[in-house]
Amino acid sequence: MLSVLVTLLIGVSLVGLLRPLAATTMAGAAGCALATVRLFQLTATGGRERQARHRRRAATLLNVAVTVVGLTVAVLPVAPTSRRAEVVATGLGAATLACAIGLLLLPGHSRLTPRARCRRGVDVLGLGTALLFAGWVLVPPGPVPPVVRVVTVVGAGGLAGLLVSALADRRRRPGAARCRVGVAAVLLGLADLVVLLAYRAPEAALLTATPLLVGGALLTAAGMARVAAGDPADPVGPPSAWPRVTAPAVVATVAAAGHLVFVDGFTPTEVLLGLAVIPSLVARELISATDNRRWAGRLAAREAYFRTLVSGGRDLIVVLDDGLRVQWLSAAGERWFGLCQDEVCGLPLADLLHPEDAPVVLARLAARPDDGAPPLVARMRTGDGGWREIESTVSDQRAVPEVAAAVLYVRDVGDRRRLERELRRVAAPDPLTGLANRQELLRVLGERGGPPGALLLVDVHVPGPTQDGPGPAVDGDALLVTTARRLRDVVGPRDLVARLSGEEFAVVTDAGSVPAYALGERLLAALTEPCPVPTGMARLRVAVGLAELTGTGPQDVLRQADLARRRAVQLGRNRIEWYDACLEEQLVRRLDLERELPGAAARGELDLVYQPVLALADRRPAGIEALLRWRSPVLGTVLPAELLPVAEDLGLLGELGRWVLDRACRQLADWSTGGRELWLAVNLTLAELLAPDLVPRVAAVLAGHGVPAERLVLEIAESRLGADLPTVVARLTGLRSMGVRTALDSFRAEHASLAQLRRLPIDLLKVQPRPVGPDEDARPLIDVVVGLGERLGVTVVMAELESEPEVDRATRAGCRYGQGFALARPATAERVEAYFEEFPTTSR
Known part of the structure; x- marks a missing residue:
């Protein structure tokens, strides 16, 4: 707003609507008044510490100086015309005194060294002499009023001192520098008024002092406000130099040229003043030359110092340009790596790195890593054509204009890596097999960069040294050593084989998932080959779990592979399961x-x-089959197909079998009291059938519930008979001898099944109507089976009849009994009793 007012006043005075003296007075007084208000506010702020007191005193004195300037300008219109120059000169003197003291009280002064004081004094002398010469020769020709001479001499020195100190402190103390520039502008404006008024120049010329007075006053107040705020330094940056020698020479040259143009000739005094500029310039040049020599010496010493450090170290320093080409490398390149600088400079960095490592390193450098990035690990070519393992840290200076390069600090870590590998080889292997242990496996998994890759967990079931039953004892340790050797023979040279526990091994491969599965097949084939032992041959049963390395942690990958291995164990071993x-x-x-x-x-x-x-x-009930259900409040209803394998692994089959037999016989006894003479079938597992106490236990249960033995049917699935057929025959014979009927469930019309049917002492034969193979020709011949059953005295029961056509086919084949969803579904005892009420009492 004030700038607009000043511009308006100057414009109005130039067009003749206002006297220039009045415009200068009004603008100057307004600017000084506004600056005075701001400075007065600063005198009332601050604490009681010493610097705060100094700031308040400096603000007070600068406020007095600005007030004096404003009053001096304000009284000009009422002062006599002949006295106006003296009035302004008086105000100039008072303002100069107040400003000098105020500027000296500004906080933040630093103690200068004698050399710095000398340089500062020469700068002030050179600029002051040039300004004095300019002011002396640029005054109009003729008699010079004494007040002009005084203002010229004093003003030149003061103005030079203010400008030089402001330029020197413009970064460290920007607020104080602004105060000095503002004071210099105000004093220059008053000096301009003194000269113009002394020579009775046209009033329009007085307008040249207006911007100096207003701008200087406001700049002084702004600088003092920054000082009161603590005078924070400007952001750090390269110091901008000002022409200490050129500026005085330019001022003197321009002044001399103007004098020659307008006056034509120099007086002896003017010649002496012009020559007085030269000694200060020569002195400043000598000081600069001395400083340059001193700094050059220091720079040379520092360069020699750092060159000695760089050339004497074992670490190689490589400087790369934006294209990742070698610009420079230290002396360690030739001394330790055999790389000559003349041969390497200009080559791409990729030419010095191993082909397998170069893409990773170049990608990291192209991404401009920061200083906290992990070191680059690679192999570097040596002068003799070999390779060295290196570890490099990067200092990316490509964004710095003075450097514009990426600096690699390369360290030869080959010996250290070889020692680490040797220590791991000595400390990590399993003592029995020589393979890596679990800690080494976890370390390798943790150091992997990510996929592709896979972990195969191999579980080997080795016959123990004191195995039960007939057959020789087996040395388990010898078989584990053989297993480890076979694993090493099958895997690749870069794959890791480890032993995790007694009979558990692991293989880490870099192959993808499908090649890893093929590797698991080869491992399975190699490990299941018969192993020679001192007393013959032993066969191992192997389960392999496969998990892909998807970037998760080592423990997670190990857990996934272990889950797959456990699944392979549950499904019977000698197989691979994929997680x-x-x-x-x-x-x-x-x-x-x-x-x-x-x-x-x-x-x-x-x-x-x-x-x-x-x-x-006649579709009348002849018998009934008891089926087990587990009503778990947590897991819901669990069927036997899911329940029995778990019970077998937990060793609970005997407990479940005893409960089923007891509950079924109790229910059969309850139904027998109603006059129904039905037989009831109970399923047995092979382990229950082979139990030595089966026959007496069945007899005890029948006697306990008063159930006739011929009313109980014990079923065994054909697929569970196994190889121990003589024992099975003996148990079935024992059951039949006490009157219990036996049944063969899930009979298959195959050659092997028909061959062993004659050997089994059974009463019932349960056959499924569906084909056992994908071809229609493989459908069991129901009529043949029924005929064979009649010849052997075995009753055939057609099971799993799920549709009426199947029921009709079984009936036409001559089968007496049937069971399935098409006839009746499984139900609880209460519902079955209700179902029985629909039929008269029968005996089958």
Whole structure:
């Protein structure tokens, strides 16, 4: 707003609507008044510390000086015309005194060294002499008023001192520098008025002092406000030099040229003043030359010092340009790596790196890593054509104009890496097999950059040294050593083989998932080959779990592979299982089953459902089969297909079998009291059938519930008979001898099944109507099986009849009994009793 007012006043005076003296007075007084208000506010702020007191005193004195300037300008219109120059000169003197004291009280002065004082004094002398010469020769020709001479001499020196000190402190103390420039502008404006008024110049010329007075006063107030705020230094940057020698010479030259143009000739005094500029310039040049020599000496010494440090170290320093080409390398390149600077400079960095490592290093450098980035690990070419393992840190200076390069600090770590590998080789291997141990495996997995890759967990079941049953004892340690040797023979040279526990091994491969699966197949084939032992040959049973290295932690990958391995073990070994999320869900389900199953019978969670067996001729019930159900409050209803494998692994089959037999016989006894003479079938596992106490235990249960032995049918699935057929025959014979009927479930019409049917002492044969193979020709010949059963005295039961066409086909084949959803579904005992009410009492 003030600048607009000043511009308006000057414009109005130039067009003749206002006297120039009045415009100068009004603008100057307004600017000084505004500056006075701001400075007065600063005198009332601050604490009681010493610097705050100095700031208040400096603000007060500068306020007095600005007030004096404003009053001097304000009284000009009322002062006599002949006295106006003296009035302004008086105000100039008073303002100069107040400003000098105020500027000296500004805080932040630094103690200068004698050399710095000398340089500062020469700068002030040179600029002051040049300004004095300019003011002396640029006054109009003729008699010079004494007041002009005084103002010229005093003003030149003061103005030079203010400008030189302001230029010197413009970065360290910008607020104080602004105060000095503002004071210099105000004093220059008053001096301009003195000269113009002394020579009675036209009033329009007085307008030249207006910007100096107003701008100087406001700049003084702004600088003092910054000083009061603590005078923060400007951002650090390269110091901008000002022409200490050129500026005085230019001022003197311009003044002399103007004098020659307008006056034509120099007086002896003017010649002497012009020559007085030269000694200060020569002195400043000598000081600059001395400083340059001193700084050059220091720079040379420092350069020699750092060159000695760089050339004497073992670390190689490589400077790269924006194109990642070698610009310079230190002397360590030739001394330790055999790389000559003349041969290497200009080559791309990729030519010095191993082809396998170059892409990774160049990608890291292209991404402009910061100083906190991990070191670059690679192999560098040596002068003799070999390779050295190196570790490099990067100082990216490509954004700095003075450097514009990337600096690599290269260290030869080959000996250290070889020592580390040797220590790991000595400390990490398993003492029995010589393979890596679990800690080494986790370290390798943790250091991998990411996929592709896979982890194979190999579980080897080795026959123990004191195995039960017939056959020789086996040395387990010898078989583990053989397993380790076979693993090393199959895997690749860069794959890691480790032993995690007694019979568990691991293989880390860089191959993708599909090649890793093929590797697992080869491992499985090699490990399942018979192993020679002192007493013959031993066969290992192997389970392999495969997990991909997807960038997760080592423990997570190991857990995933272990879940896949456990799945392979559950499915019977000699197989490979691939980890996926579905597999983990299944294994979690398995763990829940293993946790909840113990004690289920005692908690009353077991239950039986019953499925009737009907006579196909009249669809009347002839028998019933008891089916086990586990009603878990946590897992829901669990069927035997999921329940029995868990019970077998936990050793609970005997407990479940005893509970099922007891509950089924109790229910059969309850139904017998109603006059129904149905037989009831109970399923047995192979382990229950082979138990030595099966026959007496069945006899005890029958006697305890008063159930006739011929009313009980014990079923064994054909697929579970196994190789121990003589023992199975003996147990079935024992059961038949006490009157219990036996049944062969899930009979398959194959050559092997038909061959062993004659050897089994059974009463019932349960056959499925669906084909056993994908071809229609493989469909079991029901009529042939029924005929064979009649010749052997075995009753055939057609099971799993799920549609009426299947029922009709079984009936036409001559089968007496049938069972399935098409006839009756499994139900609880209460519902089965209600179902029985529909039929009269029968005996089958």
